[in-house]
Amino acid sequence: MxxxxxxxxxxxxxxxxxxxxxxxxxxxxxxxxxxxxxxxxxxxxxxxxxxxxxxxxxxxxxxxxxxxxxxxxxxxxxxxxxxxxxxxxxxxxxxxxxxxxxxxxxxxxxxxxxxxxxxxxxxxAQRPVAYPSIEQCDHAFRQMPENDVFARRDKAVFALLMLTSARDGAVASLRLGHIDLVERVLYQDGREVKTKNGKYIESNFLPVNPMYRSCLERWVTYLRKDLMFGPADALFPKAEMGTPTGKFAVAGLSREPYANGQKINQIFKSAFLSAGMRSFSAHTLRKTHAMLMDKICDTMEDRKAFSQNMGHEHLATTISAYMPVTLERQREIIRNLGEKGEQ
Incomplete structure (x- = not known):
């Protein structure tokens, strides 16, 4: 005792x-x-x-x-x-x-x-954290099955993560009313969605492969038209248990979301393992998106907008937390700068 x-x-x-x-x-x-x-x-x-x-x-x-x-x-x-x-x-x-x-x-x-x-x-001390490349994400996503409603849900989860960089805990708590497919925006209201520190975040869909948006649109359409889900119902519902055959088993989709991000993280990790790669946590995707920001953003205003889209009030947060410079890269950059200075 x-x-x-x-x-x-x-x-x-x-x-x-x-x-x-x-x-x-x-x-x-x-x-x-x-x-x-x-x-x-x-x-x-x-x-x-x-x-x-x-x-x-x-x-x-x-x-x-x-x-x-x-x-x-x-x-x-x-x-x-x-x-x-x-x-x-x-x-x-x-x-x-x-x-x-x-x-x-x-x-x-x-x-x-x-x-x-x-x-x-x-x-x-900051330690290097492995994260998936955009190409690895695309490959893992293409390998995900769609043979039943739960597989389609899981694939839509992966798609939303790629489109918004939302945290797994927030994704788990989302309801249909939080997504606008016309404007291509995910509204994360801290009063209803489990955002970090209860922040309000508007995540516009990121410029990634169109297959992610198509997948998410099919899933939302299925919920709304086939299952008659409304704005207050879960975007990624958990399984509903029942006794359809006389035994306690999965009976379909509940209208309630998951209590935390554990299932969302599991879905993301499993997608890579099933595709024959090492697993990555859902949170590492934010590093992937930060590197995408560095690649496609030309101005400081572009970077600031991208950072806000990830839920950061300050661009410095995105850079310091998700864009580490390895010692090897540091050495390469300084040497290149030295060559420029000698010219």
Missing amino acids: RKFNAENERIKREYLIYLREAKGQDESSLDKVAAALLGFEEAIGFKPFKAFRREWASKYKTYMKRRKNARTGKSLGVTTRDASLRLVKAFVEWLSTQAGYRTRITYSDAAYFNNNAREARAAH
Whole structure:
């Protein structure tokens, strides 16, 4: 049975309420905080937070280094450990301002939860991430089957990702009313669609192969005319379970969307694996589109419009996050610049 400290549970609950109501953090972020705090309690033997000692920071660091990933069985990576340390540090900072704790914990005590400089650099270092080329995407898409309604849905999912660069979580929550085939626009209203930070994004269809738009149009037409789906029904509905043959099984398409982007990501990955290639997550497609931007955009205004289409308020976000320059490319560029300077 899991151990717990009633007093700690109360103050943790207050902290999570503070993060949700005052800081606007979503449930997934709160789950990460709760997990980090539970790990901290396990490291200190569930002692009351009011008995705080600076040495607890060292105990937690040691605990994190010894922990194993539940899925892989391997030690936790430096990025995971660094993130957990930062979450606990923020909690201790907040705790130092609370009645009943501020006489026992000082704000500076939280600094003991800082990672060492070497591991902090390693945790935040940018690493090259593989992403598919436009040609690989086209090939994977052409190999996707259309033999049943679920296969056609999955192919339409791939098509929409290619056309809009929308995030998988947002795509999972889309409804028919969010897409305009005439204007070729996907409206991602953060009040209805699970966009990052609840942003409003208008994603005009990108200049990719016309086969993607044709596929998506066929799917939307099928939903509207054959299944009589309306604006409030899911654009990519999950399977509906029932007992059409007396046994509990898939009975068709529900009118409800998926709860998160897991299925969308799975569809994208599977398309590449089935085509005999390595798998790519749906998020890596945003790098593909960023490189497309660099290839076809001639002016800064072009790039700014493309960046906004991806949901970024600042062009710098697109460039820094999705257009990394490898060391090899850096070397090549500087050498070329040197040759130009010598002329």
